[in-house]
Amino acid sequence: MIGALRSEWTKLRTSPGTIWLLLAVVVATVAVSAAAVAGTTCRWGGCDVDPARLALTGVQLGQAVAAILAVLVIGGEYGTGMHRITLTAVPRRGVVLVAKAVVVSAVIVAASAAAVAGSLLATRPLLRRNGLPALSMDDGGAVRAAVGSVLYLTLVALLALGVATAVRHSAAAIGAVLGLLYLFPIMAQAVSDEKWQRYLTKLGPMTAGLTIQATKHLTELPIAPWKGLGVLAVWSVGCLLAGGALLVRRDA
Amino acid sequence: MNKTIIAVDGLRKRFGRTVALDGMSFTVQPGRVTGFVGPNGAGKTTTMRVILGLDAPDSGTALIGGQPYRALRRPLCHVGSLLDAGALQPSRTARNHLLWLAHSQGLTARRVDEVLEGAGLTTVARRRAGGFSLGMRQRLGLAAALLGDPPVLVLDEPFNGMDPEGIIWMRGFLKTLAAQGRAVLVSSHLMSELQDTADHVVVVGRGRVIADASVVQLLAATANGRVTLRTDSARAATVLADAGGTVAAAGVGVLSVSGLATDAVVALMNANGIGFSEVSAHRATLEEAYLELTRDAVEFKAVSR
Numbered sequence: 001m002i003g004a005l006r007s008e009w010t011k012l013r014t015s016p017g018t019i020w021l022l023l024a025v026v027v028a029t030v031a032v033s034a035a036a037v038a039g040t041t042c043r044w045g046g047c048d049v050d051p052a053r054l055a056l057t058g059v060q061l062g063q064a065v066a067a068i069l070a071v072l073v074i075g076g077e078y079g080t081g082m083h084r085i086t087l088t089a090v091p092r093r094g095v096v097l098v099a100k101a102v103v104v105s106a107v108i109v110a111a112s113a114a115a116v117a118g119s120l121l122a123t124r125p126l127l128r129r130n131g132l133p134a135l136s137m138d139d140g141g142a143v144r145a146a147v148g149s150v151l152y153l154t155l156v157a158l159l160a161l162g163v164a165t166a167v168r169h170s171a172a173a174i175g176a177v178l179g180l181l182y183l184f185p186i187m188a189q190a191v192s193d194e195k196w197q198r199y200l201t202k203l204g205p206m207t208a209g210l211t212i213q214a215t216k217h218l219t220e221l222p223i224a225p226w227k228g229l230g231v232l233a234v235w236s237v238g239c240l241l242a243g244g245a246l247l248v249r250r251d252a
Numbered sequence: 253m254n255k256t257i258i259a260v261d262g263l264r265k266r267f268g269r270t271v272a273l274d275g276m277s278f279t280v281q282p283g284r285v286t287g288f289v290g291p292n293g294a295g296k297t298t299t300m301r302v303i304l305g306l307d308a309p310d311s312g313t314a315l316i317g318g319q320p321y322r323a324l325r326r327p328l329c330h331v332g333s334l335l336d337a338g339a340l341q342p343s344r345t346a347r348n349h350l351l352w353l354a355h356s357q358g359l360t361a362r363r364v365d366e367v368l369e370g371a372g373l374t375t376v377a378r379r380r381a382g383g384f385s386l387g388m389r390q391r392l393g394l395a396a397a398l399l400g401d402p403p404v405l406v407l408d409e410p411f412n413g414m415d416p417e418g419i420i421w422m423r424g425f426l427k428t429l430a431a432q433g434r435a436v437l438v439s440s441h442l443m444s445e446l447q448d449t450a451d452h453v454v455v456v457g458r459g460r461v462i463a464d465a466s467v468v469q470l471l472a473a474t475a476n477g478r479v480t481l482r483t484d485s486a487r488a489a490t491v492l493a494d495a496g497g498t499v500a501a502a503g504v505g506v507l508s509v510s511g512l513a514t515d516a517v518v519a520l521m522n523a524n525g526i527g528f529s530e531v532s533a534h535r536a537t538l539e540e541a542y543l544e545l546t547r548d549a550v551e552f553k554a555v556s557r
Contacts, residue, residue, distance in 0.1 A: 003326070007356030014348035015341065081339035084306055085396070088333055089356040091305045091322040252306040 004090045004099035012073065012103050021069040022111040025153070029062030029115035030122050037123040042131040050216040051133050052145035055123040059149050059210070062115050066153050067160035067177045070104050074161060075170030084252050093248045097165060101240060104161055105154050112153035116146050141215030148212030148229055155229070155236045156181070159205060162239025166246050180235075181206040198222040205235040257282050257404050257435040263302055263312035265459075272298045273309065274459035280437045282403065285430045287450030287467075288439040291546055295459040296439040297335070300408050303437075304333055316404060326357045332397030333406040337389035337413070342382020346373055346392050349381055350399060357400050364399070371395035386413030394425070405429060405436045411445045423449045443542035453538075455545050462545050467538065474541035479514050481507045482530035483521070491524050492517065508534070 012018050036057035040049060077083040090096050120135065127134055135142045156177075163180070164173035184204020188197045201207040201222040209232030212225045223231065258280035265273040273295045280286045288296055301307040303314045305321035316324065316331055324330050340349050350364040368377045371391040376384070381392060390410055397405055410426075411419055426449055430436050440446055446453065453470060455463040463470065481488065482505060489499045492509055495516070502508040509517055514533050521528050 003356045003358050007352045010348070010352040010355045011344075014344050014352065016343050076341055080341055081336050082341055084301075084335060085339055085353070086356075087306060088304050088321075088331075089328055089353055091324065091327055251308060252301070 001095055001099070004095045005102060007086075007089065008096075008099040008103045012107065015072075015076070017072065018069070018107070021065060021072075022107055025062045025065045025069070025108070025111040026115045026118060028065050029056075029058035029112075030118040032058035032061045033119035034058075034122045034126060037126040037130065037132070040130060040132065047132070048216075049132060050214060051127055051135050052142050052215040053210075053213045054132070055127065055135060056116065056119055056145060056149050056213050058115070058119055059112075059153060059213070060206075062112065063153055063156045063181065063206070064178060066108050066112070066157045067181075068174055069108070070157040070160040071164040071170055071173045071177065073100055073104055073164075075164045075168070075173055078164075078168040079170055087252050094244055097161075097240070097244045097247055101158055101161055104157050108154045108157040109150060112150040115153070116149045120146065139215070144225060145213040145215055148225065151229060152209050152212055152232065155209065155232045156205070159232075159236040159239045162236065162241070162243040165243030166239070202228075202231065205232045208232055257317055258303060258406075258437060259313075259315045259318075260299065260303065261313050261315075263299060263309045263314060265298060265302070265307065265309045271459055273302070273312075276312070276456065276460055278454045278461050278464050280404075280435045281452070282435040283430055283433050284451035285426050285436045285438060285446075285449055287443075287446040287453040288437055288456070289443050289446065289453055289542060290441065290456035290462075292441055294456045296441075296456060297408055298459075299456075300333070300335060300406055300437075300439065303406060304331070304335070306335075326400065328353065328357045328402060329400035330402055331404045331406060332400060332402040333408075334390070334393040334397045334410060335408045337386065337393040340381050340389070340392070343380055345378050346381045346384070347377040349392065350396055353396055353399055359399060367395040367398050370398065387415060387418045390414060390418075390422075403434050405434055407436070407438045409439055409441070411440060411442070419445065443538045447538045455542060457546050470541045471536050471538065474536035474544055477510060477513065478534035479509045479512060479517050480530070480532050480534050481509055481517060481521075481528055483507065483526060483528040485526045485528075487524065488521065488526050488528070491520055491526065495520055 033055055037054055040054060077086060086096060087093060124134070137143055160173065160177045163177050164170065167173045167176060184200050184207050188200040188207065191197055191200070208223055208228040211221050211223055211228030214221055214225055218224070260279070261277050263273045263276040276295060276299050290296055298307060302309050303316070303321065313320070321327060321331065347364060347368065350367065351361060354360065354364050368374050371394055373391055373395060376388065381389065384392065390413060394410065397407065410422055414422060426436055426438060430451070438446065438450065450467055452466050454461055480502065484505050489507060492499050492512065495512060497509045497512040500508045514531060517531055
């Protein structure tokens with residue numbers, strides 16, 4: 001296991017794309033968060049807005065970059081046939097996937113911590129300028145939103161790793177992951193029945209998972225914050241298990 | 253003690269309706285180069301993948317020192333393999349490619365530099381592997397196979413893409429590895445590449461073994477006691493046929509005789525006062541032996557006339 005972990009870490013570290021994608025997670029998250037806050041003022045009916053959700057809006061773009069990085073960790077090997085070398089070096093295939101999951105989690109936790117901290121710092125003066133309520137880290141809800149967003153991005157990356165392991169093709173995997181994330185909110189908007197809307201919101205990995213950012217009107221949420229993140233975790237674990245089962249059973 | 257290192261026994265595998273392996277069985281011994289030869293589609297690569305635990309057979313076993321590949325701890329220290337030299341991420345440098353492999357086996361960067369030097373890649377070690385020629389990638393693949401200093405090597409078509417100089421280098425390299433006591437299994441669809449390299453050949457076709465013999469045995473069997481006789485005499489053919497030989501013209505003034513030993517042919521010529529300028533036992537090439545064996549096994553034979 002230690003050999004597999006060191007090996008996957010060396011692979012990730014020596015892939016030139018890794019550092020740029022990690023920077024992109026940070027930049028995309030901070031930029032979209034700042035733009036979202038800059039574009040919201042109290043005068044235009046923003047007074048009732050949830051400042052934590054608003055200041056962390058960029059997570060919705062950052063997650064796509066995190067997913068791409070995770071997909072490429074295994075999709076890049078399938079694309080070149082290098083997965084066969086990996087599997088001759090580490091024939092216990094479950095160990096390979098676990099090692100990949102660990103190193104992906106490690107770099108995504110680091111990048112998303114930077115992305116969330118950057119978003120909160122960048123949006124602080126903008127919230128004040130636009131007359132919106134400030135975020136205080138003394139407040140339990142804001143801490144939950146911040147820590148939860150880091151966990152959210154990490155779980156999305158793991159979901160993407162599982163999907164890519166199952167479909168064995170980078171482009172198809174990225175399409176499938178983005179589809180899975182954005183399909184539920186789009187469907188929820190499309191249906192008119194409120195009961196179905198709440199149901200879809202509770203079920204979707206993105207809509208349920210992002211409730212972790214909520215600090216206001218908690219009783220009106222379709223699903224409680226930690227429960228919502230739990231729904232995403234179930235998706236991620238499910239995709240990893242499915243990918244792992246296929247990896248173990250299929251010919252390489 | 254049983255010295256068998258690789259034991260392939262009764263492998264069967266189908267891909268849909270195509271039978272890839274149909275009872276493939278052979279063994280590989282240490283200290284020699286075993287050629288694994290057959291036409292394209294004969295099941296060579298599939299067999300190697302099964303040996304390396306990449307593909308699962310429908311039935312049968314492939315064991316390395318008595319264990320299935322997937323049960324090996326630090327497998328690269330037991331078996332070195334090269335299946336596809338192109339199977340690497342092009343943006344990673346040659347040295348980093350070997351480094352992650354080394355780390356997976358608990359080996360150090362020092363070992364990486366050693367094998368890079370052994371393969372003659374030190375000067376390009378920090379260049380991106382994507383820019384390498386096929387010949388250089390083969391060398392990098394060999395360096396990877398030797399990383400764990402394994403007693404067994406499994407190489408799929410290592411001559412592919414090599415220039416004549418590279419082929420000569422590779423032959424010497426393979427012989428050196430076998431001389432060090434390693435078991436070397438090398439596949440090729442061209443028997444001529446293995447001439448003067450392989451000590452033993454396993455010839456396969458349609459997913460099963462057609463011949464499993466030492467090169468010496470194989471050549472003797474193919475020559476089949478034929479004798480080449482050079483003579484201008486028109487009587488020679490009649491005399492030889494009367495003595496029980498089968499005679500065929502093999503060119504102007506050249507007869508190919510089978511069914512008679514060389515000294516019998518000489519005695520007959522002398523007894524009948526027939527002059528001849530040359531008599532020799534026919535020497536088969538490995539290529540001829542191979543063609544004879546695989547004649548029925550080639551899947552898509554060219555249709556002539």
